Every structure is written in structure tokens, then in C-alpha cells.
Amino acid sequence: MNHPPTGPSGSPPGTGPGPSPRPHGLSGEGTPSGSIARSVAQERRPSPASSQDARRYVNLWTEKEALNGERTSAFVLILKTRGCYWADLKGCTMCGYARDTLGRSATEAEIAEQVERALLEYHDEPYVKVFSSGSFFDPREVPVASRHALASAFRGRARRLLVETLPEFVDQANVGALRESFGGEVEVALGLESAQEEVLRRAVNKNSPPSSYFDAAGRVHQGGGQAKAYLLLKPPYLTEREAIEDTVKSVGIASQHFDTLSINPVHLQGGTVVEHLYRRGLYRPPWIWSLVETLVRSSEVRREGTRLVSFPTSGGNARGVHNCLTCDRGLLEAIEEASLSQDFRPLRSLPSCRCRTQWEWEQGLESLGPDAN
Numbered sequence: 422m423n424h425p426p427t428g429p430s431g432s433p434p435g436t437g438p439g440p441s442p443r444p445h446g447l448s449g450e451g452t453p454s455g456s457i458a459r460s461v462a463q464e465r466r467p468s469p470a471s472s473q474d475a476r477r478y479v480n481l482w483t484e485k486e487a488l489n490g491e492r493t494s495a496f497v498l499i500l501k502t503r504g505c506y507w508a509d510l511k512g513c514t515m516c517g518y519a520r521d522t523l524g525r526s527a528t529e530a531e532i533a534e535q536v537e538r539a540l541l542e543y544h545d546e547p548y549v550k551v552f553s554s555g556s557f558f559d560p561r562e563v564p565v566a567s568r569h570a571l572a573s574a575f576r577g578r579a580r581r582l583l584v585e586t587l588p589e590f591v592d593q594a595n596v597g598a599l600r601e602s603f604g605g606e607v608e609v610a611l612g613l614e615s616a617q618e619e620v621l622r623r624a625v626n627k628n629s630p631p632s633s634y635f636d637a638a639g640r641v642h643q644g645g646g647q648a649k650a651y652l653l654l655k656p657p658y659l660t661e662r663e664a665i666e667d668t669v670k671s672v673g674i675a676s677q678h679f680d681t682l683s684i685n686p687v688h689l690q691g692g693t694v695v696e697h698l699y700r701r702g703l704y705r706p707p708w709i710w711s712l713v714e715t716l717v718r719s720s721e722v723r724r725e726g727t728r729l730v731s732f733p734t735s736g737g738n739a740r741g742v743h744n745c746l747t748c749d750r751g752l753l754e755a756i757e758e759a760s761l762s763q764d765f766r767p768l769r770s771l772p773s774c775r776c777r778t779q780w781e782w783e784q785g786l787e788s789l790g791p792d793a794n
């Protein structure tokens with residue numbers, strides 16, 4: 422799943438870019454070990470929360486968005502639920518959302534109170550996005566009655582409701598039923614991350630292959646909804662160049678199945694395999710130059726009509742996508758503008774910076790392998 426854990430600007434302070442650690446590539450040493458993933462998963466899982474904690478949502482905020490070509494604002498709500506079942510077992514290498522969960526299932530009354538509190542902050546934003554740090558359609562996270570109560574609460578006030586889920590919980594009936602309760606457009610987001618099976622299995626550590634996500638997108642469409650996929654830029658164990666190529670290739674493949682593709686550069690979340698590697702000098706979040714190249718090339722290979730966006734979390738911060746931290750702001754603003762306007766041509770002629778040479782130089786060094794210096 423890909424919601425920002427603390428909101429668009431809620432990120433830790435930066436410490437400078439530093440030299441890029443050299444990943445070893447999927448064919449070399451350092452591929453994910455089940456023991457790291459399992460021990461990280463055990464450490465981050467919270468103890469069962471009190472009823473008082475369960476009556477408060479994790480976070481909410483508003484953000485810029487576009488809806489059917491029109492600029493608008495979105496209301497984002499993170500519910501506190503039991504969270505993702507896969508995160509309990511091993512979890513994905515970049516995901517630390519289990520820390521935002523209850524450690525047990527929420528009751529209908531607890532979810533109702535979270536929604537009631539959130540509605541006090543809702544000002545009829547036309548786009549509403551609801552995340553549960555897992556799967557909205559998993560009844561262990563959001564009971565079926567709570568799903569429909571939530572959708573009804575925004576009925577007539579919002580035009581589009583987005584929820585996120587793993588593919589195994591999507592069927593035509595539950596998408597159709599949500600549309601009926603809401604009465605507007607329903608968008609179902611799936612954390613595909615990569616359309617390449619080996620990257621998904623070995624670097625991201627997802628529990629389903631890309632084909633499961635493509636099939637789920639088909640079921641979303643059958644239920645009358647729109648399908649959105651999140652693609653991850655630079656999972657661990659890939660070089661910077663491999664990561665760019667993986668995402669561009671994934672856009673070409675996934676755009677055949679999804680209406681919107683959102684490219685999310687990895688940001689370091691606590692209690693994850695990626696953070697474990699970062700602390701040992703084995704991982705650097707992607708460069709903004711990489712994101713720029715990825716977006717420019719992706720805009721050329723996507724299926725016509727597929728919406729392509731990127732709204733990075735912790736951008737311009739050492740724990741998120743960053744350059745030298747001096748040119749970052751201007752580039753991130755250009756990326757946001759391209760995502761809202763769907764015009765990626767301006768990204769081809771951005772002002773350069775001396776860190777661009779370092780970005781190119783480090784890619785050359787990475788290509789020589791882990792022992793080059």
C-alpha cells in the first residue's frame with residue numbers, strides 16, 4: 422500500500438545526500454532474506470490497542486489533485502484498523518504501515534467513531550481517498566457494514582471515492598456494492614509496485630504475481646469502478662539504472678490494465694527491510710533525476726488515455742527521493758505540475774544542476790559492480 426504515513430509534509434529532517442551505496446542487483450548478493458523480513462515484521466507489530474486508541478483515525482489531510490481533467494483538492498483519511506495480513510507474515514520490503522495499526526481488528530463502532538471524527542474536518546472536497554494501512558475490502562480490517570456506512574457518509578458530497586486493497590479481496594460484487602452506497606465514481610487502488618514478476622517477488626516481496634493485479638483491475642472494471650496502480654521506484658537490491666528501467670517497463674505493461682498509474686519513489690519508513698539496509702549503507706532512496714527520467718519516458722510508453730502521476734512522499738528529504746537538496750524543490754514542483762496537467766514535456770527541459778553529473782557518475786560506478794571503487 423502506498424499512502425503517505427504522516428501526510429505529504431510529515432517527514433523526518435534531512436541529513437544530506439551523501440554517496441550512493443552500491444546495491445548488488447537481483448542476480449548478485451544481498452537479495453531479500455526471509456529471516457530479515459520476518460524479524461522486521463515481528464518487531465514492528467504493535468500490541469493490541471485500547472478501545473480509546475481504536476476510536477481515533479491515524480491521520481487526515483487535504484492535497485492537490487485532478488479529477489477528470491479538472492484541478493481540485495482531495496481529502497485523505499487513514500483509518501486505524503488491524504492492517505495488512507501480509508505485513509504480519511513478512512510484508513513488503515518498503516512498507517512500515519503496520520506501525521499505524523491496532524494489533525487487532527477494529528469493531529464497527531470504533532470505525533464509525535473514526536469516520537465521525539474525520540467528518541468534522543471534511544469540507545466537501547470532491548475527491549475522497551480512504552486508506553486502512555492494508556486492504557479496505559478485507560473484512561478483518563474494515564467490516565462490510567462499516568464500508569457501506571463510510572461510503573454513505575460521503576454520498577452526495579464527494580464525486581469520487583478511492584479505496585486501496587490487495588487484489589485477492591477485489592470482486593465485481595464488492596466494487597458494485599460500494600458504488601451503490603456511495604452514488605458517485607469509485608476508484609480502487611492496488612499496490613502493484615512492479616509489473617515484472619522477478620522484481621515483485623524478490624525485491625518487493627509481494628505475495629502475489631503481477632497477473633493477480635491485472636485480473637483484479639479487470640474485476641474493478643466489471644464492477645463499474647476505475648482501477649489505479651501504484652508503482653514503486655527503486656525497491657532494494659536494484660541499481661539506480663535497473664530501477665528506472667523496471668518502472669518504465671512496468672508503466673508500459675500496467676497501462677494496458679489500469680486507468681491511472683502513480684509512481685511512488687521509495688521513502689524510508691521505520692521498521693522495514695529498506696530501512697534496515699539504509700542503516701547499513703546498502704540503500705539510497707532514488708534521485709529526483711531518476712524520477713524525472715522515469716516520468717518522461719513513461720509518458721511516452723503508456724497506453725494513450727492512461728493517467729500518469731507522481732506525488733512523492735518525503736520528497737527533497739534524505740529519507741525520500743532527493744538530489745543535492747538545493748535543486749530539489751524546483752524539480753518536485755515541476756513534477757507536481759506535470760502530474761496535475763498531464764503535460765510531461767516541460768520535464769525534458771528542466772534547468773540542470775551540478776548534482777546531475779554526480780547522478781550520472783554514480784550510475785556508471787554501480788554498473789561496474791559492488792567491488793568497484
Ligand code: SF4
Nearest residue numbers: 422505508512513516
Ligand atoms: S501488501 Fe505490502 S505494501 Fe501493501 S500494506 Fe501489505 S505489506 Fe504493506
